[in-house]
Amino acid sequence: MKALTSDPLGIVITGxxxxxxxxxxxxxxxxxxxxxxxxxxxxxxxxSQRGGAVLSQVRVTASGVLGPLIPENRADAIVSxxxxxxxxxxxxxxxxxxxxxxxxxxLLPLGVLSGQERYPAPEELKSSLAGLCGRLYWLPATAVxxxxxxxxxxxxxxxxxxxxxxxxxxxPEQIDAALGDxxxxxxxxxxxxxxxxxxxxxxxx
Amino acid sequence: MSDLTRLTxxxxxxxxxxxxxxxxxxxxxxxxxxxxxxNPSSExxxxxxxxxxxxxxxxxWSANEKVALESAAAVSFAxxxxxxxMKQNGVNVCLDFIHNLAISGCRGGLVLVTCDDPSGVSSTNxxxxxxxxxxxxxxxxxxxxxxxxxxxxxxAFELSEAIGQLVVLRSLSRLSHTRAAVTPGALPAGRxxxxxxxxxxxxxxxxxxxxxxxxxxxxxxxxxxxxxAQAGLxxxxxxxxxxxxxxASGSSVLYAREAIGLVDAxxxxxxxxxxxxxxxxxxxxxxxxxxxxxVLFAEEIDPFIETEVKAWAAQQGGxxxxxxxxxxxxxxxxxxxELTPGLVAAALADSLGSPWRSxxxxxxxxxxxxxxxxxxVREVGFCPGCPxxxxxxxxxxxxxxxxxxxxxxxxxxxYTMGHRPTGFQRVNSVHCMxxxxxxxxxxxxxKPQGFxxxxxxxxxDSTFYHAGLPALVNARWNQSDYLLIIxxxxxxxxxxxxxxxxxxLTASGQAGQAVELEKVCQALGLAVEVADPYDLEATQxxxxxxxxxxxxxxxxxxxxxxxxxxxxxxxxxxMRIDPAKCRGExxxxxxxxxxxxxxxxxxxxxxxxxxxxxxxxxxxxxxxRQICPAGAILAEGEGEAAA
Numbered sequence: 001m002k003a004l005t006s007d008p009l010g011i012v013i014t015g016x017x018x019x020x021x022x023x024x025x026x027x028x029x030x031x032x033x034x035x036x037x038x039x040x041x042x043x044x045x046x047x048s049q050r051g052g053a054v055l056s057q058v059r060v061t062a063s064g065v066l067g068p069l070i071p072e073n074r075a076d077a078i079v080s081x082x083x084x085x086x087x088x089x090x091x092x093x094x095x096x097x098x099x100x101x102x103x104x105x106x107l108l109p110l111g112v113l114s115g116q117e118r119y120p121a122p123e124e125l126k127s128s129l130a131g132l133c134g135r136l137y138w139l140p141a142t143a144v145x146x147x148x149x150x151x152x153x154x155x156x157x158x159x160x161x162x163x164x165x166x167x168x169x170x171x172p173e174q175i176d177a178a179l180g181d182x183x184x185x186x187x188x189x190x191x192x193x194x195x196x197x198x199x200x201x202x203x204x205x
Numbered sequence: 206m207s208d209l210t211r212l213t214x215x216x217x218x219x220x221x222x223x224x225x226x227x228x229x230x231x232x233x234x235x236x237x238x239x240x241x242x243x244n245p246s247s248e249x250x251x252x253x254x255x256x257x258x259x260x261x262x263x264x265x266w267s268a269n270e271k272v273a274l275e276s277a278a279a280v281s282f283a284x285x286x287x288x289x290x291m292k293q294n295g296v297n298v299c300l301d302f303i304h305n306l307a308i309s310g311c312r313g314g315l316v317l318v319t320c321d322d323p324s325g326v327s328s329t330n331x332x333x334x335x336x337x338x339x340x341x342x343x344x345x346x347x348x349x350x351x352x353x354x355x356x357x358x359x360x361a362f363e364l365s366e367a368i369g370q371l372v373v374l375r376s377l378s379r380l381s382h383t384r385a386a387v388t389p390g391a392l393p394a395g396r397x398x399x400x401x402x403x404x405x406x407x408x409x410x411x412x413x414x415x416x417x418x419x420x421x422x423x424x425x426x427x428x429x430x431x432x433x434a435q436a437g438l439x440x441x442x443x444x445x446x447x448x449x450x451x452x453a454s455g456s457s458v459l460y461a462r463e464a465i466g467l468v469d470a471x472x473x474x475x476x477x478x479x480x481x482x483x484x485x486x487x488x489x490x491x492x493x494x495x496x497x498x499x500v501l502f503a504e505e506i507d508p509f510i511e512t513e514v515k516a517w518a519a520q521q522g523g524x525x526x527x528x529x530x531x532x533x534x535x536x537x538x539x540x541x542x543e544l545t546p547g548l549v550a551a552a553l554a555d556s557l558g559s560p561w562r563s564x565x566x567x568x569x570x571x572x573x574x575x576x577x578x579x580x581x582v583r584e585v586g587f588c589p590g591c592p593x594x595x596x597x598x599x600x601x602x603x604x605x606x607x608x609x610x611x612x613x614x615x616x617x618x619x620y621t622m623g624h625r626p627t628g629f630q631r632v633n634s635v636h637c638m639x640x641x642x643x644x645x646x647x648x649x650x651x652k653p654q655g656f657x658x659x660x661x662x663x664x665x666d667s668t669f670y671h672a673g674l675p676a677l678v679n680a681r682w683n684q685s686d687y688l689l690i691i692x693x694x695x696x697x698x699x700x701x702x703x704x705x706x707x708x709x710l711t712a713s714g715q716a717g718q719a720v721e722l723e724k725v726c727q728a729l730g731l732a733v734e735v736a737d738p739y740d741l742e743a744t745q746x747x748x749x750x751x752x753x754x755x756x757x758x759x760x761x762x763x764x765x766x767x768x769x770x771x772x773x774x775x776x777x778x779x780m781r782i783d784p785a786k787c788r789g790e791x792x793x794x795x796x797x798x799x800x801x802x803x804x805x806x807x808x809x810x811x812x813x814x815x816x817x818x819x820x821x822x823x824x825x826x827x828x829x830r831q832i833c834p835a836g837a838i839l840a841e842g843e844g845e846a847a848a
Contacts, residue, residue: 016583026219029384033219041219041384044326051586051627051805065350067459068383071467072547073564088580091572095564107822108808109583110626113799115809117581128575132568142821151821 001036001062002169009060009167010070012093015081016107017054020155023182024079025056027159030178031170032060042068051110053085077167078133079158081141082107083125090132097134101161101202103154105142137161137202144197153194160198172196209252210259212389220387222380225351226290226318227252229358231260233314234393236285238264239273241671242700243292244327245378246320250290251701254712260392266703266712269638269671270295271302274317278306278371281315282410283399286362290318293334294637298672300337303371307341308412308422310369313399314362317371322378323505323543327699329617329635331541333506338373338483339513342422344429345483346374346438349458351385357438357480359390364432370425373483377505379456379543426484433481434488441493443475449556450475450497452490454482454510457503457544464503464550468561474553485513495524501556502532503549531556586627589806590767590776590826593620595738596692597628598802598832599762600661602741603748604631611659611752612648616641616673618665619699620692627803632663639664639672642689646676649685649757659752660687666722667697667705674725680757681729688751689759691722692738694766702769726759738762741831767824778825778840780806780818786837789815794834802832 011028015021022043029041042057057075059066075093078100080086086102094100104122111117120128130136139161145153159175162168172195179191209228212218220228227249230238238257240250250264257264267273270291277287291299296319303317319334338345344364348357358374365372402408412418433439443450443465451474453461458478465474477493479486494500494514502511511532518525531537537552538544547563554561563569587594597620604611615623615632616639623632634644645662664673669691677689697703704710709719726733734751736744744762751758770776790796798816799809806823809816816837830838 018588026384029219033217033386038386039219039384042379043221043382043384044378051583051588053583065352065385065459067456067463067546068379069456069460069545071463071550071563072545073569084580084583088576088583091569091576094568094572096568105821108805108819109581110586110803110805111581111584113803113805113808114626115796115800119581120579125579128579132572132575146821 004060004062004169005167006076007061008066010075011058011162012070012075012078012089013056013058014078014085014089015054016085017052019081020152021054021056021081024155024159025058027175027178027182028058030181031174032058034177035170035174037061038063038065040066040068053088055089077101077162077165079162081154081158084119087125087129094132099135099165099167100129100133101137101139101158101165102129103141103158104138105140105154135165137165139201141198144201145194148190148194148197153190156191156194157198157201160195161202164199164202172199207252207255208259209256210392214389214391217386217388219384220351221248221382221384222351222354222376223248223382224252225354225387226358226376227256228387228389229355230288231256232355232390232392233359233362234286234396235288236262236313236396236399237277237280238262238288238290239267239276240290241267241270241273241295242697242703243295244700245322245381246290246292246318247700247703248381249318250712251703257713264712266705268706270298274299275302278311278315280399281311281313282408283401284313285397285399286314288316288318290320292328293319293321293332294328294330295319296334296337298638303337304341305412306371307343308415308418309410310421310425311365311371311410312369312408314366315371316358316361316365316374318374318376320376320378320381321506326378329621329637331506333509335375335483335507335509342426343370343483344372344426344433344481346372347454347480347482348374348376348380349455349478349480351380351383351387353480354380355387355389360436364429367432368425368428370429375455377455430484430486434486438481439477439479439486439489441475441477441489444472446496447475447498448473449499449501449553450477450493451501451503451553452477452479452510452514453503454479455505457505457549460544460546460549461503463546464553467546467550468554468557468559470553470557473557479510482510485517487517490514490517491521491525494518494528497528499529499531499556501537501553502530503538503544505544508533584626585622586625586803586805587619587622588767589804589822590770590824591619592694592738592762592764592767593623593692594627594804595741595828596690596744596762597623597631599738599741599744599748600663600690601629601631603745603752604659604661606749607659607752609658611661613661613663614641614644614648616664616668618668620663620665623663638668639676642673642676642680645687645689646680646683646685649680649687650683652686661690661752662687663690663692666691666693666695666707669722670706670720678729681731685757686755687757688748690748691759691761693722693761693763696766696769698766698768702766722761731757731759733759733761735761735763738764739826739828741828767826771824776825776827778827778842780823780825780827780829781839781841782816782818783837783839784815786835787815788835792835798829798833798838802829804829
């Protein structure tokens, strides 16, 4: 078992309902447990599944039992499947040194669709995020996933990117094994590919 | 979900709190588990249903929570173990039965799980259901971790059996949906054969005579307190003479432990972790609070323990009565919303006189200001392709054409969002399961007094069976005048697509006997029409005609939940915008499709100057092509070819 970069390690996974956020946290949680760490995964869903923001938290420690919530402003990494949601959680979980890894693909809130509110321009959003974190990864995860055949794979692309940050002491093979518990064999190859594309993408960026 | 009997005893696995509760019930040898779906509790019965055939017991989705608890109590009367699980609202539905059951008592272990929902993450309220323990003198158990969920579920059955009384186990949305390592124990080799001896006076489960039985009920609670103290459910950790003791239950135990670390106060502060909270654990409280300078209570939703401890301490007098108490009552912690480690840390630091911050103030101000300026709110909404969007669109249009300011009373489910922008704010009142029909029933009596607005009640298929039926019987009997619209999407969609009486499938996915909506309504002598909400024109006409004709009528809008359809192979169309027909700002429609219809799959592309389909989001239901005044939204696919 490799030492954690910080103990407890706290990873926030955020996005919009239906993006596969909860699954991501489960895969990560299983992989950490299999690697011998003590892990707690907190999931928020319910009404938020219906187009609202969804947030999971993965907390890891070498030993002991952690609560389901990362204390305010103490996340080590924020992984977001939607760029606006990365920004939204920063006042709650962010701090000047936090690592933010976000998909660049917007999903428009209802108020934006109806023209009552404005979605920020990508550059504006990107520079605001950069100014509020230590490291920013701004990645075309949905585009990569769509090329692989299904935009839902963006969650695995993002998980791959998280591995590239060096914050998570897990190998792609350990994630593969956790995926194997959750997916039928025919779907595994595509998930493995998405994970590796995310890893490469974040290393390039 | 999954069959939890397959877990290997002694090998730790990542289990959700709800799954751990289910595994605990399996290890306790439950003979019948029943529930009505309701987040955050739904996965308990789902897991049990998936395990029922391997473990050889009965698991069911019941028509409502009261029936679920009555069924569980019945098997307890017959000497075997019963479980009913529900969200906080469900406890209210059961309340009349609970209060009588507490007097009658029971035999086999009987446990009621309530999953309370601080901040109302998936609820219409944030009720604290622990009140039921005090109200009905029932033992109350509050686990803090998934591992405790398993262990304390087993204990709850033993305690119930030892005293012949219902035991309440309280979970929280956060705990129910937390995954952590849980080590399963062994499953029982067998179960006792159920038998109810009709000749045994000790097996007469009734409440009469009330007063002596009420006395027994009080004695059982006292006995429970002794047993819970012996079992060591409540633990203290910290210095012998602490400046302050945090008294915590549920997830707050973990927040409190973390808070002590965050403010670096382990040498000064003790933590009294309570897992058995009712009756109040007086012995350990007296022992641990007598040496403390102050007390901070950390518990979710109501100041239940806080209020009771303060009343108890006043009764004790002496040093206990003179303690300084902090919690929700003095504003140290917020009265509403969920607790967090940071909130508990801040309250602890304030009580110790040394303020604490989670991060430098400058960062927080900048981050908040940026979100405020840049981030539009993400309002909840119907999924792409949701039949409810189409239904509310039709209701809105039909009532607008009718022009008499129709009133719509709503109900509980995804379609509760009918009162939000996604449902065009067309729902005018929402309260609890089934209350939409009751409200309509009363409103539909006002015509003779000059109330000339049409009345419409909207209810989901599952909710109709849960609590709508008695209200409809009432309306029929008393000749109320309204249109009942049943949104039949063939699932209990909000909570995870569980089957209900109309689907005819049972919790384990076996064929049951379907109870058909049409036949139930027709049996009441009501005219029943069925329409497909995806067909906007026909649906609008059906609604308009019904409210124009008046009288009590039923319209079933039938179309499977879009998410269920997605699992069944998806919708038939590929949508696109015809650039020749969509003239953007020059059309005069003022972006009608995106501005008014508001499906997340359809947006206005500022750069192109016309509407666009978001191909990542759109599922291809084809409804939006009916709303474009220019006919610019095209549906390509087999459906169109056939048409």
